[in-house]
Amino acid sequence: MLLLIGLATALIYGLYRYYTMVSRYPRGPMPWPIIGNMFQQDFARQHLTSIKFAPSFDGVFTLYTPGPVVYLTDYVALREAFVERGDDFAGRPDNIVMEELLIDFGMGKNLMEEQVLSSVREYLDALDKIENKEKVDLCWYIQLMVGNIINETLFGYRYKYDDCAQLINYVEDFQKWIGDLAKSPEFVVGFVAPVLLKIPFIGYHCLYKHRDNMRKICQYIVDNVQRCMDGYKSDDEPTCFVHAYKQRMPNNSFLDDDNLVSTCNDFFLAGHETTTTTLRWAVLHLAMNQETQENLRREVHAVVGRDRLPRMADKSKMIYTQATVLEVQRMANILGLNLAHRTTRDTVVKGHRIPKDTMVNGDIHYVMARDPHFVNPERLDLADRVVAFSLGKRACAGEVTVYSLARVELFLGLTATVQNYHILPRDGEPIDFEPLPMNILQPKDQYIRLEKV
Numbered sequence: 001m002l003l004l005i006g007l008a009t010a011l012i013y014g015l016y017r018y019y020t021m022v023s024r025y026p027r028g029p030m031p032w033p034i035i036g037n038m039f040q041q042d043f044a045r046q047h048l049t050s051i052k053f054a055p056s057f058d059g060v061f062t063l064y065t066p067g068p069v070v071y072l073t074d075y076v077a078l079r080e081a082f083v084e085r086g087d088d089f090a091g092r093p094d095n096i097v098m099e100e101l102l103i104d105f106g107m108g109k110n111l112m113e114e115q116v117l118s119s120v121r122e123y124l125d126a127l128d129k130i131e132n133k134e135k136v137d138l139c140w141y142i143q144l145m146v147g148n149i150i151n152e153t154l155f156g157y158r159y160k161y162d163d164c165a166q167l168i169n170y171v172e173d174f175q176k177w178i179g180d181l182a183k184s185p186e187f188v189v190g191f192v193a194p195v196l197l198k199i200p201f202i203g204y205h206c207l208y209k210h211r212d213n214m215r216k217i218c219q220y221i222v223d224n225v226q227r228c229m230d231g232y233k234s235d236d237e238p239t240c241f242v243h244a245y246k247q248r249m250p251n252n253s254f255l256d257d258d259n260l261v262s263t264c265n266d267f268f269l270a271g272h273e274t275t276t277t278t279l280r281w282a283v284l285h286l287a288m289n290q291e292t293q294e295n296l297r298r299e300v301h302a303v304v305g306r307d308r309l310p311r312m313a314d315k316s317k318m319i320y321t322q323a324t325v326l327e328v329q330r331m332a333n334i335l336g337l338n339l340a341h342r343t344t345r346d347t348v349v350k351g352h353r354i355p356k357d358t359m360v361n362g363d364i365h366y367v368m369a370r371d372p373h374f375v376n377p378e379r380l381d382l383a384d385r386v387v388a389f390s391l392g393k394r395a396c397a398g399e400v401t402v403y404s405l406a407r408v409e410l411f412l413g414l415t416a417t418v419q420n421y422h423i424l425p426r427d428g429e430p431i432d433f434e435p436l437p438m439n440i441l442q443p444k445d446q447y448i449r450l451e452k453v
């Protein structure tokens with residue numbers, strides 16, 4: 001009897017402690033003790049989580065997987081948190097997963113429009129050489145165009161379209177890696193409850209097997225840095241990021257070889273698949289929307305003509321194109337799960353208290369997919385609400401750097417394609433807009449038709 005009373009008291013006390021903890025966070029769907037809301041989420045399709053829960057709350061709610069993660073699901077909440085209270089939300093989760101997989105990025109060099117244009121030129125040449133334009137999968141052409149820009153910036157060379165097996169292997173391994181992550185709910189659990197990582201078998205499955213696979217993928221970067229160093233002379237003017245980094249190393253104690261490799265790696269990871277995936281969706285949307293494509297081409301031909309490539313200086317005269325690129329980014333909506341933020345102090349959003357050191361998901365996917373203003377535009381400046389690069393202090397580094405590489409790639413890549421080609425669907429083959437179940441929401445491989453303009 002005493003034992004039963006003791007157990008019941010312990011249980012009640014445990015529940016009391018658990019729900020006292022829960023009461024410190026913004027309200028969300030009721031979590032179960034220990035497991036939280038884990039079984040209410042589809043880990044392979046993280047972008048569906050907010051669709052399920054957000055309508056019941058006012059833009060701020062907490063889910064437990066099993067640790068608390070605060071979701072921000074409307075533009076007002078996102079802005080208040082990431083811009084108005086930017087310092088409070090500028091932390092990244094300071095846990096072992098982050099350290100192992102996403103070490104801080106150090107943007108080292110301004111990225112030149114010329115470099116993007118050279119890559120676009122080679123991409124157009126490669127399209128020109130396609131014999132059967134009735135059945136084209138643009139995936140690898142876009143991968144290479146974007147990959148070459150980053151490759152040249154980091155390592156000083158570009159791949160040829162008929163000799164790029166190394167890059168293809170890297171991309172395929174990376175895609176398999178993110179596919180495996182999406183199939184591993186235990187990864188998310190380890191992320192939110194790092195204490196589990198200390199348990200041998202569980203730790204391996206939650207994190208270490210993914211880390212080991214990532215290390216194998218990183219060998220591409222290690223090899224490239226090595227290869228790049230073969231031609232390095234400390235007195236020469238640096239022609240790529242690796243050389244510039246090496247040259248500064250003797251005078252800056254924060255720079256070392258490990259950091260060089262991880263910086264190059266982060267650059268590749270953050271900048272390659274994101275831009276490629278957006279451009280791949282853009283092609284599919286334009287194939288589907290011939291009227292938009294025609295309007296776009298008309299503006300490109302009117303402002304740029306047909307004899308030279310578009311340049312960033314043309315952009316201010318191309319209002320329709322600017323709007324199309326934004327809408328393509330919104331429709332592509334490629335990040336099913338934003339990078340996690342961490343609160344650096346106790347704070348408040350829309351009147352909801354959020355304690356220090358809380359993980360926060362600024363759900364840009366939900367905001368772009370569901371903001372009612374996109375349905376009834378009225379007179380608001382909707383461009384601000386296309387938050388593909390997120391907002392505030394932690395917004396995408398590829399967007400906020402001086403040369404705004406991501407936007408340059410999207411603008412020049414897209415305008416050059418429609419300037420030179422009609423993108424058409426294939427007869428009897430409807431475009432499939434259902435993304436693959438991963439955190440970067442990629443389209444399925446599919447064919448379109450190209451017709452020279």
Ligand code: HEM
Pocket residue numbers: 105266267270271272274275278334335338339340341362364388389390391393394395396397398399405406410
């Ligand atoms: C269309 C293409 C791209 C999209 C949609 C995109 C989107 C994003 C988003 C949503 C974030 C997270 C922001 C947050 O935590 O709130 C991010 C972070 C980041 N992006 Fe991009 N990105 C793109 C291209 C690029 C490119 C081309 C580069 C580099 C060349 C890049 C480098 C980075 C880096 C380094 C971070 C981490 C910044 C930090 O931790 O503070 N991205 N990006």
